[in-house]
Amino acid sequence: MDINPEDEISYTTQYQETFLKYVGNEYCAKHRHVTVNKLETVPSSNPVLSATVSGSYQSSFDAYDSSSDDEQYSLPNNVAATTPRQSDRAARLLTAARLYLNSPPEAPKTWGQIDPNLNDYHSDPMEITSTLWIPDITDWWRQQEETRSQYADLSNVAPDIFSIIPHGAGVEASFSLGRDVIGWRQSESTCETLREKVVIRQFAQPNNRILAGTEPELDTANTENDSEMKKDAEGRKLHRMAKVHDFLEMWQDSQNLRATQKESCAQNKQMTAVGFFSDMEEIVKASWSLFQHDGSAAFKLSERSPMPPALSAKDLPGGRTQSLNVRRIRRINRHPVTSNKDSAPESISDTDDCPNWNGDLDNPNASEDD
Amino acid sequence: MHDVITLYNDMFDHMDGVMHALAKKKTEWKEDLFFAVKLARHKLSKYYTNVTPTTGVLHMSAHIVDSFSKLRSFR
Numbered sequence: 001m002d003i004n005p006e007d008e009i010s011y012t013t014q015y016q017e018t019f020l021k022y023v024g025n026e027y028c029a030k031h032r033h034v035t036v037n038k039l040e041t042v043p044s045s046n047p048v049l050s051a052t053v054s055g056s057y058q059s060s061f062d063a064y065d066s067s068s069d070d071e072q073y074s075l076p077n078n079v080a081a082t083t084p085r086q087s088d089r090a091a092r093l094l095t096a097a098r099l100y101l102n103s104p105p106e107a108p109k110t111w112g113q114i115d116p117n118l119n120d121y122h123s124d125p126m127e128i129t130s131t132l133w134i135p136d137i138t139d140w141w142r143q144q145e146e147t148r149s150q151y152a153d154l155s156n157v158a159p160d161i162f163s164i165i166p167h168g169a170g171v172e173a174s175f176s177l178g179r180d181v182i183g184w185r186q187s188e189s190t191c192e193t194l195r196e197k198v199v200i201r202q203f204a205q206p207n208n209r210i211l212a213g214t215e216p217e218l219d220t221a222n223t224e225n226d227s228e229m230k231k232d233a234e235g236r237k238l239h240r241m242a243k244v245h246d247f248l249e250m251w252q253d254s255q256n257l258r259a260t261q262k263e264s265c266a267q268n269k270q271m272t273a274v275g276f277f278s279d280m281e282e283i284v285k286a287s288w289s290l291f292q293h294d295g296s297a298a299f300k301l302s303e304r305s306p307m308p309p310a311l312s313a314k315d316l317p318g319g320r321t322q323s324l325n326v327r328r329i330r331r332i333n334r335h336p337v338t339s340n341k342d343s344a345p346e347s348i349s350d351t352d353d354c355p356n357w358n359g360d361l362d363n364p365n366a367s368e369d370d
Numbered sequence: 371m372h373d374v375i376t377l378y379n380d381m382f383d384h385m386d387g388v389m390h391a392l393a394k395k396k397t398e399w400k401e402d403l404f405f406a407v408k409l410a411r412h413k414l415s416k417y418y419t420n421v422t423p424t425t426g427v428l429h430m431s432a433h434i435v436d437s438f439s440k441l442r443s444f445r
Contacts, residue, residue, distance in 0.1 A: 018431070019430065019431050021427075022431045101441065104440075105438055107438075140438075141437070157435060161435055162371055164371050164428060
């Protein structure tokens with residue numbers, strides 16, 4: 001039976017029919033050994049039962065547990081003959097089910113359960129566990145059975161259903177699978193490593209621990225410790241694989257980081273060349289053509305910056321600094337004959353530090369001492 | 371057992387509320403959270419649609435046997 005999602009009424013109708021089929025099959029046809037296709041024997045004086053009989057509950061008998069090996073369920077339909085008393089009991093069960101479905105849901109106040117939200121200080125504090133109050137449904141059904149209410153025939157359905165545990169250990173274990181694979185001290189393991197380890201472990205577990213391999217230390221004759229030893233060997237292999245994988249991933253990351261740094265460095269240089277500010281040291285190469293050869297202009301030039309004021313950034317290549325070699329020569333006395341021997345050292349010492357601006361400054365490496 | 375469908379509905383309502391609150395957020399982690407909740411809801415709805423009257427008879431019967439809810443959650 002499929003539900004049409006566009007039809008909201010069909011939800012409740014089909015769920016209701018599903019519940020009635022469940023009750024009819026599980027409690028009329030199986031538990032009571034009453035075949036529901038024999039419901040024609042129900043007296044037609046009861047209109048509710050007539051409506052019940054009109055629905056055939058044998059079509060989906062195997063839809064629930066056709067693979068069940070229970071002898072009780074494997075009984076053919078004609079094993080237990082339908083007696084009028086059994087038919088009446090089945091009809092009463094279905095009638096109770098229909099009445100139950102057509103009645104509105106119960107309110108907790110109507111049958112005296114303790115509601116802690118009412119601040120009832122005279123109640124037993126042990127029963128007031130928390131503000132999240134869940135009504136006791138099994139107790140409600142027990143009261144229906146004890147008071148022989150109209151739902152008393154239906155009261156044996158609830159304990160059977162509520163005794164089913166809707167969860168299992170396998171589902172619970174899947175939530176703690178990550179902590180089993182990666183411990184608290186393995187914080188640098190990547191999510192990809194975790195995924196691979198889980199996939200390999202889940203694959204190796206039903207395949208007789210094939211990841212452990214055939215190590216000589218494993219004693220195949222000892223079947224008790226074999227699985228534990230294989231599990232340990234598998235864990236060691238997984239750990240080694242994870243370490244290699246993490247190392248390769250870290251190495252690849254470092255290579256990517258290095259390439260990114262190189263690219264950003266080249267981009268930084270390019271940005272400096274077109275006029276952006278940069279933290280890099282700007283090295284200016286001065287040109288010898290900036291200096292003039294006449295003396296007076298040279299001294300005026302010394303008061304200014306060697307760079308022209310409107311020097312564009314394109315003229316700032318990243319070359320090395322070239323210093324100005326200014327040779328110093330001794331002044332020669334014009335009248336060496338009339339000069340005194342004692343005064344000769346003084347004339348030299350006074351002008352010893354004067355630079356010769358008339359020299360060939362464009363070629364500072366050329367020597368004039370020849 | 372009878373709380374399974376109720377828990378499904380509560381989780382759907384909670385995720386819808388979170389998605390509605392995070393729909394217009396532009397912070398990166400809020401966008402990531404919105405995407406994660408969206409995927410979780412998609413996964414949960416995939417499981418919930420498998421609970422049909424054919425496959426989820428016990429879940430539905432257990433929910434109906436709960437006298438405090440009955441068919442109210444299906445409406």
